Amino acid sequence: MSLWTYANPAKFMAFTRPVLPVLWGLAAAALGVGLIWGFFFTPDDFRQGSTVKIFYIHVPSAMMAINAWAMMLVASLIWLIRRHHVSALAARAAAPVGVTFTLIALFTGAIWGQPMWGTWWEWDPRLTSFLILFLFYLGYIALWQAVDDPDTAADLTSVLCLVGSVFAILSRYAVNFWNQGLHQGASLSLDAEENVADVFWYPTLVTIAGFVLLFVALVIARTRTEIRARRIHALRLRERLA
């Protein structure tokens, strides 16, 4: 029994059918607990007041925006190397979820930045690289939609994802040269000496888990939809030929 068993669409569908409701439940529970804990049972920050609470949405969605791209990269590689259709469909399914997380991170950042930095938007390296990541997502999704043949589209988008990843990382470090920013450094690094205080840290962990679960559930649900759409397409073609 290896992971590759689930490259078979039938096996994938059979395995995910019972798993999906569990994932939805866990995601809802973790998000509910994390957000309620974060919003109502943590103290206000002594300088930032209650605005700090947007952190519970901002940080996990920003993490997931990057992780979604990484997952698309892995899925694209699997498609290019082993040509498992489920993998290509999962990459396709992850893109709109990733772009939504990117938007959420940008918007919550802007809402927090308005009272704290006095501006909705600043050409800060982190903000700029997120905007660039957003553009990469848009290009990737647009290419999927523009190509009719599913296998051609999967190949082309996979190549774009590989090249795009290299350029996304290049842009991430190039913007550091171009402007020094306002955004604070990483506040959740495991090796940093000064991190976020534990009161804020534990609910954040729960919401991060919730966002990861939500992402996995959404991607699996969307992949199932894509597989069904493929099956319908194949049935229609067969009907027309018969």
Place this chain on the structure above:
Amino acid sequence: MIRVVARDLRLAFRAGGGFGLSLAFFLIVVTLVPFGIGPESGRLSAVAPGILWVGALLACLLSLDRVFALDWEDGSLDLLATAPIPLEGVAAAKAAAHWLTTGLPLTLAAAPLGVLLNLPAPGYGWLVLSLAVGTPALSFIGTFGAALTVGVRRGGLLLSLLVLPLYIPTLIFGAEIARRGAEGMEIGPSLPLLAGITLGCVALLPFAAAAALRVTLR
């Protein structure tokens, strides 16, 4: 490979090849800027390096859909794919031809257009140098984008959406060199970094472009 370059050059220079279009576009962009931001010479010279870089980049983008589209339509791309040179070589030759017909003229035209925007005197050398180093990267990245979208109907808009984000690192370093040069500052590490991006693009992107072409021609 050299024959492919020569063939593309001949096609570009002949009537209907659209050789002058991107230069004219560059001129128009530079002409429009003072209408947009006002004619004060101080303000113009402050934005001149950036405007010239963005203008050159957009002009470069404009001619990209011609790289493979015409050959795809009349079937010569299939011939090139079966020719006794690797498809990677064809992609590299196409990119080189694109640079010779677009990047090089844009680089040469940037200096006279700098006069229009009141570019400070020390900036000219750095602007031309940064464009000369950076535009090959633009051509190779663009060729990759053109290879991705060659089979797509109405691929022009899609091409810009795909290619412009990929242009960002090149633009950042190129415009940084031109800006620092114009303000008389130290150039710093931007020039080697820009050269690194260009060399990396020249070395690697023909492979990605050829992979995309093979998918489309399959």
